[in-house]
Amino acid sequence: MRIVAADTGGAVLDDTFQPLGLIATVAVLVEKPYKTASEVMVRFANPYDYDLSGRQAIKDEMELAIELAKKVKPDVIHLDSTLGGIEVRKLDEPTIDALGISDRGKEVWKDLSKELQPLARRFWEETGIEIVAIGKSSVPIRIAEIYSGIYSAIWALKEAQEKGHVLVGLPRYMEVSIEGNKVIGKSLDPREYGLFGVVEFEPPEGLRWEVYPNPLVRRFLIFEVTSKH
Amino acid sequence: MRIVAADTGGAVLDDTFQPLGLIATVAVLVEKPYKTASEVMVRFANPYDYDLSGRQAIKDEMELAIELAKKVKPDVIHLDSTLGGIEVRKLDEPTIDALGISDRGKEVWKDLSKELQPLARRFWEETGIEIVAIGKSSVPIRIAEIYSGIYSAIWALKEAQEKGHVLVGLPRYMEVSIEGNKVIGKSLDPREYGLFGVVEFEPPEGLRWEVYPNPLVRRFLIFEVTSKH
Amino acid sequence: MRIVAADTGGAVLDDTFQPLGLIATVAVLVEKPYKTASEVMVRFANPYDYDLSGRQAIKDEMELAIELAKKVKPDVIHLDSTLGGIEVRKLDEPTIDALGISDRGKEVWKDLSKELQPLARRFWEETGIEIVAIGKSSVPIRIAEIYSGIYSAIWALKEAQEKGHVLVGLPRYMEVSIEGNKVIGKSLDPREYGLFGVVEFEPPEGLRWEVYPNPLVRRFLIFEVTSKH
């Protein structure tokens, strides 16, 4: 099975560890044995001008996933919304009302579906590929999340050159490490059986970085970069 | 404390990873230090003719647990239903209504109890041994679940000789490996502190197998066997 | 960020593994990189005379945290109640009613706040330090919990000299080990990224101890000490 999935992750934090905005939307192609990505696309947001209460992430994810899927022709696209795997092209108002989710969730999707349902339906008509709202159950979405952490770390390394110092909150229970010219992201949960990602990137000179627990959010780590100059 | 527990697990999957039916019901005797089984009984279902929406599993588990308990005389039997540890022999309608579970759960138990409550009461009258509905909190039930994964892998190795190829979904976050003539099952969750099982079995010749994440169900692994012929 | 946090943990168990009472309240100072404590205070309860259904733990925790905070002047105090981080000094009846928690939780806090809200307000007026009800999200509280497990093990070693045998239930998914004159406590959850504690203590002679899973409570371990005499 060949699956395209997308997720948005990594957050710039202020110095009291409060999130200001998200950093990287990533789409991945995941194939057997479903541990990493065979292809990756990334789009960076401007985390300093980000509406954390809005729904921009899922729209960016759907668009980027469709862009990658047009290139690699997967069997299916996984979208990060936990609705039991329903096809997004089928999400009209009555169907949303019938979902086993909270009233708030239904409200959100009635609004989202105005844009996302036609997009999904057109894509299916063109390609036969379904976009399914599978969310938390999906391993490819978790791999996309890990890559969003890797790209957030890469963003942080560039940002620290300009700003001198930056704090990034990584996605849930994952670490990043830098080995030579590779940035490696790994899930810390052994129950996920070794999900990881690798991106080639040479860190700029004159930087040092640390990874440590976010004291305010158990099981989430912080990636901190400081310029030595 | 000497505990008998039972569980049913391992699922045959079709080639889109959808479960068709469950494979193995296992009863175990668990003693200090509560990491593995000292005795094991297994009963195989026919997973190609299995009602996944029905309640056959818990009836098979109760019967097999009673069978093992008659042999090994434990202090208690653990049943895989999370009702806070209540004794199954006490589950009449008023008691079920008073449980802190969903209406659906109460419905299910009002039906199950017709068969299971008299069975539990008779067994207690004969032996003094209680059957408690402890479910997710029980370590012996988790050990029974790990053994159901081991026996599902054994079933898969035999099945692949006949059918050429088979996909089995293992129980939650556990792996199986084959070392010589032993099939070993291990929990992947270090918080469980090293729960495992070992069953002697010589894999047939001409087979190869793989273990990898189920892409549609995070933290569950697939055991895939293919005949080389 | 310098954080004081407190928690109560470790339980004496009877020989059917039922908890009789809690053992140790610990306050910790946690600083970057937020993996262990830089300072520790402990207060032992009498676990044989402990009201497990009462609320003594959180009162003991608040008092001990304030005592440590007066000494080390942290930026904030973390209290183990999961209310989204609200300041305890702000918990009057209308504010409690507006919290997103169960009716039972609101009942409990309306009673607790009579004592804890004035205490928090006075402390803030004197020092400017907030006490926030952050609970499960806090890493310093988890570190305090790990230390409560270490001190419970130390208590158990002394207790076994007198009583000959004792069973202690450790806090969730942590282990203790003894290396020379150090008692070490470690989280078993790799997603927490290596939280630990160390307390110097020379175990008395003539004792042996074991750590193994609590068969009735998955992911919780038992620390058992027996006198060889």
Ligand SMILES: [Mg+2]
């Ligand atoms: Mg997401």
Ligand SMILES: [Mg+2]
């Ligand atoms: Mg079960």
Ligand SMILES: [Mg+2]
């Ligand atoms: Mg607590």
